[in-house]
Amino acid sequence: MPSGDGWILRIRVPLGRLSRRQAEGLAALMQAQRLDVIELTQRAHLQWRGVQPEQHAALLRGLRALGLLDQDATQEARRNVLVQPCWQPGDATHRVARQLLQRLRQPEAPQLPAKFGFAVDLGQRPYLRKASADVRIEVSQDGWALVRPDGSPYGMAVPLERAAEEAMALATWFAQRAQGPGAARRMAAWMAQRRRLASELAPGVQPDAGPHAFAWWAVLPPGVAWVAAPWGRLSAAAWTRLAQLAPLRLTPWRAVLLERHARAPQDEAWITEATDPRLRVAACVGAPGCVQAAGDTLRLAGLLAANLPPDGWLHVSGCAKGCAHPHPAPTVRVRPEGWDWIGWGRADVAADAHFNEVEPLIDAMRRNVGRQDWQRSEEGGVAR
Structure with a gap:
């Protein structure tokens, strides 16, 4: 599909698992085609941005050789299956x-x-x-x-x-x-x-609630090693290092699980600590990667994460679509001039305030986000 910086080529990995051969093969493809970043999506897919039309055929050949390409586009479109990664x-x-x-x-x-x-x-x-x-x-x-x-x-x-x-x-x-x-x-x-x-349909048993999307690391079984990608993005060099560690399990949390590892090795390119505030911020790719985004979301997300209270979490969206987090949350929506602040809601609701300077925005975030939002989200409530 077309985007702001070229095509997006999305890879639906069967069962969400990559063998080391497949993970290293993706790294080799990125190097050969000079693709700088690989993204982990909320559907436990992988994708490359900035793909040029002349690269497409070579990338498909490489994916087919790795066993990551379906027989045809119709079959690939149907095979949208998210698998519990443990x-x-x-x-x-x-x-x-x-x-x-x-x-x-x-x-x-x-x-x-x-x-x-x-x-x-x-x-x-x-x-x-x-x-x-x-x-x-x-x-x-x-x-x-x-x-x-x-x-x-x-x-x-x-x-x-x-x-x-x-x-x-x-x-x-x-x-x-x-x-x-x-x-x-x-x-x-x-x-x-x-x-x-x-x-x-015959009614059945009402299921128990699941873990909050921002707290997935807290409910993984003991001894499961994980690596989270900041804002869902890893450089080609970081992916190459990761691919050499173990078979990888993709998750809908923009993170991967490492098979046969009790703890993931630390690396400046990825997140391994549950206390890292970037785990509690959802952000879309923003401009220039997305033509609908009104500005740079990733730089803003990094700045806001550094100032996020220890018990708070946040959604940063480049437009009203809210692709990174389609659920209610404390939300910052980027505008062509400044930023909208939404104390609790999706990215498409009316703003509670607008800021043209970043310091007042940071102050509003510090005063309005906190642990009560976790409970509010689990209950499906709205801001009071």
Whole structure:
């Protein structure tokens, strides 16, 4: 897809896992094509920015050689599956995800909207509740698989061996209804419009809440090594060093897990400490990478992170779309002249204040963000 600095080439990694050969192969491709940065996305994908049309064919050949390219674009578009990154070979998450991928590769699989996706989250606790997905496969209270449409707290409890089949049935059900002009293209929006879940699907068990998107590091199992990419970006040199460490598990938190490591080695290019304030700031790429951004978000995010209270977190958005964090939060929205301050809300709501100088903005942030926002977000509340 085109962007402000060239094309964006996105890589959907099967099961979210890269072997060392694949990770090192991506590093070699970046070096050969002189790509400076690799990005980790909120959908546990990888992407390159600034790709020029003449580079595209060579990059596709390289991805195909690494086993990271689908048979065709239609198959790749369907294969939008987010997998709980702490899965182990042969466990419930691994088995169901493989079954789902196999079904999505079949010619009879439903034609779904471009961003429609699945989340396979069958660990001991939900990790992906805050991540974008339309059909969620989780664990019910009695240990069965709970196949749940996004936007509803209820779903169908089924045996694990039927989970992929029921998820596909739910996706087909949605595809038949998401037709025509004005039809919702995401499950949560469709549910909000229709409010007909109880009459069309058998209600199941209400799942427990998952971890907050900003606190994912606090709920990982002991001994899991992780590396977070500042603002989701790693240089080609940093990715090369990371690729040499271990097989990598991609996450929707703009971080990777390192297999067979109890702790990730420190490196100035990435984050390994949970106390790093950059973990509590979500920021989009901003200008010039995005043509819709009104200014430089990454530099601003770095400045604000350095002044963020220890118990606070923040969203910095280059425009009203809020791509980096589509949920309510204390938000700074970049404007052509200055910055909008939103005490609590998405990036598309009316601002509470506007600042033309950065010091008053920092002061407003310090006075208005804090631990109460974590609880507010978990409860789905609004600013009081």
